[in-house]
Amino acid sequence: MPARIIVTRKLPEPVEARLREHFTVALNHDDTPFGPGRLASGFRAADGMLCAVSDQITASLLAAPDRRLAILANFGVGVNNIDLEAARAAGVVVTNTPGVLTDATADLAMALILAATRRMTESEALLRQGGWDGFRPTAMLGMGLQGKRLGIIGMGRIGQATARRAAAGFGMEIVYFNRSPVGPFDFPAEPRPSIEAVMAEADIVSLHIPGGGENRGRIGAEALAAMKPTAYLVNTARGDLIDEPALIAALREGRIAGAGLDVFAEEPKVPAGLIALPNVTLLPHIGSATLETRTAMGMLAVDNLIAYFEGTPLPSQVL
Numbered sequence: 001m002p003a004r005i006i007v008t009r010k011l012p013e014p015v016e017a018r019l020r021e022h023f024t025v026a027l028n029h030d031d032t033p034f035g036p037g038r039l040a041s042g043f044r045a046a047d048g049m050l051c052a053v054s055d056q057i058t059a060s061l062l063a064a065p066d067r068r069l070a071i072l073a074n075f076g077v078g079v080n081n082i083d084l085e086a087a088r089a090a091g092v093v094v095t096n097t098p099g100v101l102t103d104a105t106a107d108l109a110m111a112l113i114l115a116a117t118r119r120m121t122e123s124e125a126l127l128r129q130g131g132w133d134g135f136r137p138t139a140m141l142g143m144g145l146q147g148k149r150l151g152i153i154g155m156g157r158i159g160q161a162t163a164r165r166a167a168a169g170f171g172m173e174i175v176y177f178n179r180s181p182v183g184p185f186d187f188p189a190e191p192r193p194s195i196e197a198v199m200a201e202a203d204i205v206s207l208h209i210p211g212g213g214e215n216r217g218r219i220g221a222e223a224l225a226a227m228k229p230t231a232y233l234v235n236t237a238r239g240d241l242i243d244e245p246a247l248i249a250a251l252r253e254g255r256i257a258g259a260g261l262d263v264f265a266e267e268p269k270v271p272a273g274l275i276a277l278p279n280v281t282l283l284p285h286i287g288s289a290t291l292e293t294r295t296a297m298g299m300l301a302v303d304n305l306i307a308y309f310e311g312t313p314l315p316s317q318v319l
């Protein structure tokens with residue numbers, strides 16, 4: 001009998017078709033987010049779940065005595081939505097989707113770097129609100145990227161892809177912090193001994209470390225205070241890396257120049273203090289949101305499920 005799989009979000013059609021071929025599958029046709037109750041009944045009824053960053057997979061779900069579920073195939077490379085310690089204790093297998101979203105996410109990091117430094121959000125708002133009175137040589141002056149220094153926090157796949165774009169495409173210098181030694185790279189880049197050291201010399205800081213655990217709130221008042229008042233902060237990784245009230249204060253008081261954010265600490269909540277600021281570009285977690293990438297992510301999640309139930313090696317197992 002085919003394994004029973006519950007899918008918590010609407011997925012690209014080819015992914016859903018492939019799931020139907022291999023499993024007895026419950027799809028989420030109207031894409032309503034699962035609350036804790038629906039997740040709990042999924043854990044009781046299914047052998048596996050294809051879940052996403054919008055699902056909080058808590059210790060109480062994982063420790064439930066009547067759990068049937070044996071595998072969580074997460075749609076995303078980041079797995080901070082899953083209590084990994086509890087999953088380990090419960091013996092639940094966890095997989096993710098690394099690699100396939102590297103380019104899309106690095107593209108979006110560059111888009112946010114450009115949006116922040118070229119004041120796109122502020123400029124577009126001016127135009128849409130009818131406030132544009134024609135070309136003016138001194139209007140909406142931003143910061144050019146050529147010869148500026150990009151600070152990468154976390155030189156993994158996405159950090160490297162962002163650095164490569166910035167160095168090769170925009171003539172930027174790269175400095176970075178990575179917890180363990182990494183490299184060599186196919187672009188020039190210099191390591192620094194700490195996050196603060198990178199933040200102090202960068203003109204733009206781009207975050208590429210995992211969220212959750214000890215990284216929660218890592219970019220707080222102290223790290224922000226190290227930045228130059230002319231510098232920008234970009235986050236396409238996880239919202240909880242940043243202490244949002246500290247960032248709002250730094251932006252409001254002109255202690256940094258601007259920010260570009262695709263992720264937030266308590267999605268889908270976006271702090272009103274950020275929404276009120278003109279020098280911030282805010283996007284709704286679309287780093288990997290191309291049809292090609294979201295299809296590839298779904299296919300990799302399905303590859304993991306198929307491998308698990310066929311008893312073959314899993315392509316991307318976290319636990």
Ligand code: DGY
Pocket residue numbers: 052053075076077078079101237287288
């Ligand atoms: C990821 O892959 O981690 C994306 O942010 C979607 O969750």
